Amino acid sequence: MITHATGIPISNLAQDGALIQIEWQDGHRSTFHSLWLRDNCPMPTSRHPNGQRILESARIPAGIQPQSAALRDGQIEIIWAPDGHLSRYDPVWLRAHCPCDEHRESRRRHPILWSADLTGALPEASYPRVAGRPATLRRWLAHIRDYGFAILHDVPVQSGMVTKVVELFGYVRETNYGRLFDVRAVADPTNLAYTGLALSNHTDNPYRDPVPTLQLLHCLASSVSGGENTLVDGFQVAAYLRQHHPEPFDRLTRTPLQFQYADMETELAAETPMIRLDSRGQVSGIRVNNRSLQPLDLPLAEIEPFYDAYRTFAGLLADPRFQVRIRLEPGDLICFDNERVLHGRTGYESSGIRHLQGCYADRDGLLSRLAVLSRS
Numbered sequence: 001m002i003t004h005a006t007g008i009p010i011s012n013l014a015q016d017g018a019l020i021q022i023e024w025q026d027g028h029r030s031t032f033h034s035l036w037l038r039d040n041c042p043m044p045t046s047r048h049p050n051g052q053r054i055l056e057s058a059r060i061p062a063g064i065q066p067q068s069a070a071l072r073d074g075q076i077e078i079i080w081a082p083d084g085h086l087s088r089y090d091p092v093w094l095r096a097h098c099p100c101d102e103h104r105e106s107r108r109r110h111p112i113l114w115s116a117d118l119t120g121a122l123p124e125a126s127y128p129r130v131a132g133r134p135a136t137l138r139r140w141l142a143h144i145r146d147y148g149f150a151i152l153h154d155v156p157v158q159s160g161m162v163t164k165v166v167e168l169f170g171y172v173r174e175t176n177y178g179r180l181f182d183v184r185a186v187a188d189p190t191n192l193a194y195t196g197l198a199l200s201n202h203t204d205n206p207y208r209d210p211v212p213t214l215q216l217l218h219c220l221a222s223s224v225s226g227g228e229n230t231l232v233d234g235f236q237v238a239a240y241l242r243q244h245h246p247e248p249f250d251r252l253t254r255t256p257l258q259f260q261y262a263d264m265e266t267e268l269a270a271e272t273p274m275i276r277l278d279s280r281g282q283v284s285g286i287r288v289n290n291r292s293l294q295p296l297d298l299p300l301a302e303i304e305p306f307y308d309a310y311r312t313f314a315g316l317l318a319d320p321r322f323q324v325r326i327r328l329e330p331g332d333l334i335c336f337d338n339e340r341v342l343h344g345r346t347g348y349e350s351s352g353i354r355h356l357q358g359c360y361a362d363r364d365g366l367l368s369r370l371a372v373l374s375r376s
């Protein structure tokens with residue numbers, strides 16, 4: 001969010017019915033509505049000192065207008081009709097909440113979309129520094145927010161470190177796989193992750209609602225040939241699909257799919273499209289996991305167009321020009337946004353040892369920690 005830490009002086013203040021117009025000394029004009037201003041009154045009868053609103057917004061009378069609006073001691077003072085309530089606003093705060101299109105757009109979060117060429121400049125850091133220096137932790141967390149993933153090197157090669165890393169910024173999301181899980185080839189695997197098979201780029205646990213929003217994988221051993229990881233920016237690929245293949249894109253945003261996982265103790269199921277849009281129509285989440293996609297429950301006429309769309313999307317997700325390839329060595333850890341960045345691995349032989357430990361966590365907790373670390 002853009003906040004204007006240094007105040008921009010006001011050169012003119014005017015009222016036009018329910019609208020308050022401010023002209024700033026840099027020439028920008030902001031227009032605020034009386035309903036919005038009354039609702040955001042910062043005075044103690046409207047807001048608790050903890051920042052939470054006491055005023056009931058829905059009880060503000062329709063048609064509310066200022067009785068007077070003036071600049072006094074560098075603050076904007078409004079007396080409201082008819083009750084005479086006094087509101088005082090800090091111009092710095094008002095400027096930071098300017099409702100013009102440009103300022104509203106600048107307050108949105110903008111992910112940095114990436115492709116294969118990120119390989120030379122991967123977002124990475126070293127564990128001892130991230131654990132010891134708040135400013136380094138803040139940078140590492142900001143990488144995960146902006147790129148959807150970041151790498152950590154020099155993590156002690158010890159069991160359980162993956163949850164210690166989560167504890168630097170939030171809480172472990174425990175699941176049916178445990179607080180943490182071991183990814184290695186075992187006899188009678190309950191999940192393809194626990195084999196040496198290649199895994200095409202996917203997101204984890206699409207059969208859960210809510211889905212775990214962060215995943216971490218920590219490498220404890222990798223003496224095998226193969227078993228390299230791939231990462232793909234699902235938002236980048238979805239943007240490409242939207243631009244070049246609008247019909248398949250649209251279909252993947254509105255076709256409900258069933259995902260499921262079952263073993264002896266568990267039976268999880270969720271319904272979701274592969275590409276989720278938010279209330280602004282922006283791509284906000286990807287769920288792709290071929291292993292756990294259930295038989296399509298669609299009218300006959302939708303079967304062929306769905307497979308056409310899926311083939312196109314999956315083809316792009318597997319395309320090397322979108323992929324970053326990483327060989328994790330013992331002590332390396334990757335943390336990624338499980339609703340944005342897809343991960344995969346090449347197959348490996350059972351002759352050596354490959355052992356990753358993984359766990360899940362929540363993105364909102366990470367963003368909270370980052371916001372607190374970013375307070376000036």
Ligand code: NM2
Nearest residue numbers: 177181191193204205206
């Ligand atoms: N593991 C690694 O979501 C999935 O089913 C992928 C998850 C087993 C926890 C694998």
Ligand code: OGA
Nearest residue numbers: 183193199204229344345
């Ligand atoms: C997983 C997974 C990748 C790997 O555990 O979810 O995708 O590198 N593992 O083994």
Ligand code: ZN
Nearest residue numbers: 202203204343
């Ligand atoms: Zn996975």
